[in-house]
Amino acid sequence: MNDSMKIENRWARAFVILLLTLGAIAMLFPFFWMISGSFKTIREITSPDIIWWPEEMQWDNYTTVLTMKTNPFGIYFKNSIIVAVANTVFTLLTTILGAFAFSRLEFKGRDKLFSILLATMMVPSQMYIVTNFITITRMNLYDSLWAQILPYTASVFYIYLLRQFFNQIPDQIYLAAKVDGCSDWKYLWKMMVPNAKSSLVTIGLFNFIASWNAYLWPLMVTGRIEKRVLSIGLKYFASDSGTDYHLMMAGATIVVLPLIVIYLVFQKYIIQGIARGGLKG
Template identity: 50%
Template sequence: MKSTKVSNLVLDILKFTILILGAIITMMPFVWMILSSLKTSSEITAIPPTFFPKDPQWSNYQEAWSRAPFLRYFVNTVIVAVGSTFGVLITTVLSAFAFSRLNFPGKKLIFSLLMATLMIPGEMLVITNYITVYNMKLEIGETRIMGIDSYGALIIPWIASVFYIYLLTQFFMQVPDAIYLAAKVDKCSDWKFMWKIMLPMNKQAVVTIGILNFISSWNAFMWPLLVTNDPNMRVLSNGLTQFQSEAGSDYQLIMAASCILVMPIIIIYLFLRKYIIEGVTRSGLKG
């Protein structure tokens, strides 16, 4: 009796040590980013490095904010992230429903072709996508819908994700046939079934996909940099490059800007934590 208590205690200590170690390893880059954002330029490159800034430089934030049109970047980022997430949700839900419930000729072939595209590395798609976008200049009046320096170029290539379609199809397929048949007998059309039953039953999966897509869109760097020349069309992550010059980088300002960049995501995460955790554990997916 006593020995099991002792061994339980040892087990607990071991368990929590590992958890704490894991937490420190994960948290460290963030903590380092925040601390570095408060250092002076000489302190940040000092050897040996200091952990805590000697004299916190809050003015770094002010300077970082003023170096680039961050407000404009912020608005652009929100438009792009919201737009692409909205698009991804619609295409994902519709195609997942079709693949899981509807019968049409060539269903298996189309699904296999989609799955095959998962094998193509993203870097390869960047070039072809760039050429497509470059050649697809479309303007209505003064507003550019598509082409270089347009929201279309930033959003439209990202409004469908084969991986999310695959994921949601698996979720939809777990809904028992009997529920579909019961709804049929209850005079429920396919369209209504999708919105009234399939979607609410898989709410967590859909929300998770939305959040994950929002985060990856928020953090996107290379594509926005490629398809925009006009600083007014850039997004937040591009703003970080403003602090790199030929004379060297202002690391403390990059860190301050990074803190600004991740803030909205952290806030979103805090609000939707419940959904993310449930969704991720249920789907066996990590962000």
């Protein structure tokens, strides 16, 4: 806390708390309204009055959404988990190996190669999708979970972040380990990876969240219900059932709730990640 920015006047303090409370309501209200709506009956949800909380919580809305024939969120949930976990595991692997090579192994053209990689970050990823769609179809992966996993199993940005962390570990430790006959492979997994734990948790979390929230790409490469993920389910749901807002809110809650839990548990890592790396997009 920055001491010198403190407000001393008691009335000014009360006013600040009032402002912050109003703002917090504006930030949290959509979440509250979504969850409250997900427990309402269709009559309550279309009522002309404001109903803050349903008279009786309709847990059935959730069972309906999870098992709907045309749009089974149960299957979508499973797919989302598989895609996000696989994505994260592979990304962490490629990131660890790549960052190690770029930070510890001295080879010719290393810095040049790294700047070329960094330059690719300037191109908006939306531009890739046209070609990537063609590539995925050629690989016969259209309409599969692999199509949603594979293109996002390596990231220049995460390699860049982890390399920065690896670079902070003093060279002497590396050289001493080498003298003791420790191989690069062993050094990486026994020494660097455990040390970089908090960076890796942050990278893993951001990757998981990004994968969970991905929309445009999964929409393009999937067709059948069996291969859809949650975000896509919400889209089809919304166009199928015009005014079933109570079910739509249950679906939206199923998508958002895991994110809220992750956020509350790992808040520290997520905030540090944004503040340090400016992670976004």
